[in-house]
Amino acid sequence: MRATAVRRTSLAASAACLALLATACGGSDSGDKDDSAASGAKGDATKPAVKALTSAELEKASLEQGDVAGHKISKTGPEDIAQPGAVTVDNKECEPIGFAFYGVKRGNPVGNAGRKVVEEPKKKSAAPEDFEDAMGAALDMTSSLVTLASYDGDGAEKNLAELRTSAAACATGGFTLSMKDSKQTITKLTEEKVAGGDEAVAWRVQMGKGESAAPFKLVSLRKGGTVATFFSFNLGATGAKSDFDLPTAVIDAQAGKLG
Incomplete structure (x- = not known):
């Protein structure tokens, strides 16, 4: 790829990423307190009752600076939260997975917390040979928005089930997300392997x-009644064939703090 192409694709990806980062970090999870209450009323002899954590408790269970080596961690603020109604998806089936990108609150979580986790630039032992190497080295770092949301009853389990169903329905057809003056088109979803908590996708x-x-x-x-969601990007990865690794160190650290 020529230097001009690298600059163009990197800037395009940067614009998309910054648009998401500026608005994506709230409770990105789904639950139904009414359904949970009804389930509790019936009684379930096979499962213990799940009590949701409060926002204060989720803050204590959230990542803090020093929890992940080589990463800078900070709290999210009100400006990072995409409010319900601010984001629209052109395909109803794709709403759950699309809303998860922007951190749109779904259902009625009892507690919420959020973090921004940014990987520090990797140190290169040798000087880059050309512009493309220099650009790649400067941009090769992964940033993640990490949100926690807690639900009573089986709300957390329903959340992951809903995401699986939505992703399966929208894996190849594509859909468009709109927020204010920004539109992003998702063209493909590919499932990857991940482990953590009681279940993970x-x-x-x-x-x-x-x-x-x-x-x-x-x-x-x-983990129990808490759902942790990680939305990550790497500015060094541009183009349909490019990719980057899951932020496993961040995922493992957060899963560990949830117990």
């Missing part, structure tokens, strides 16, 4: 096509 999310495409990673894991 992960996808490679392709946004755009050809050289202007950029891969993202979406991971959601459940």
Whole structure:
């Protein structure tokens, strides 16, 4: 790829990523307190009752600076949260998975917490040979939005089931996300292997096509009644064939803090 192409695709990916980062970090999970209450009323002899954690308790269970080596961790603020109604998806079946990208709150979580986790630049032992190497080295770092949301009853289990169903329905057909003046087109979802908590799911999310495409990673894991969602990107990865690794160190650290 020529230097001009690298600059063009990198800037395109940067614009998409910054648009998401500016708005994506709230409770990105689904639950139904009414259904949970009804389930509790019936009584379930095989499962202990799940009590949701409060926002204060989730804050204590969230990642803090120093929990993940080589990463900078900070709290999210109100400006990072995409409010319900602010994001629209052009395909109803794709709403759950699409809303998860932006951190849109779904259902009625009892507690929420969020973090921004940014990988520090990797140190290179040798000087890059050309512009493309220099650009790749500067951009090769993964940033993640990590959200926690807690639910009573089986709300957390329903959340992951809903995401699986939505992703399966929208894996290849594509859909468009709109928020204010920004539109992003998801062209492909590919499931990946991930472990953590009581259950976990992960996808490679392709946004755009050809050289202007950029891969993202979406991971959601459940521990008890808490769902942790990770939405990650790497500015060094541009183009339909590019990719980057799941942020396993971040995922493992958060799963460990959830117990």
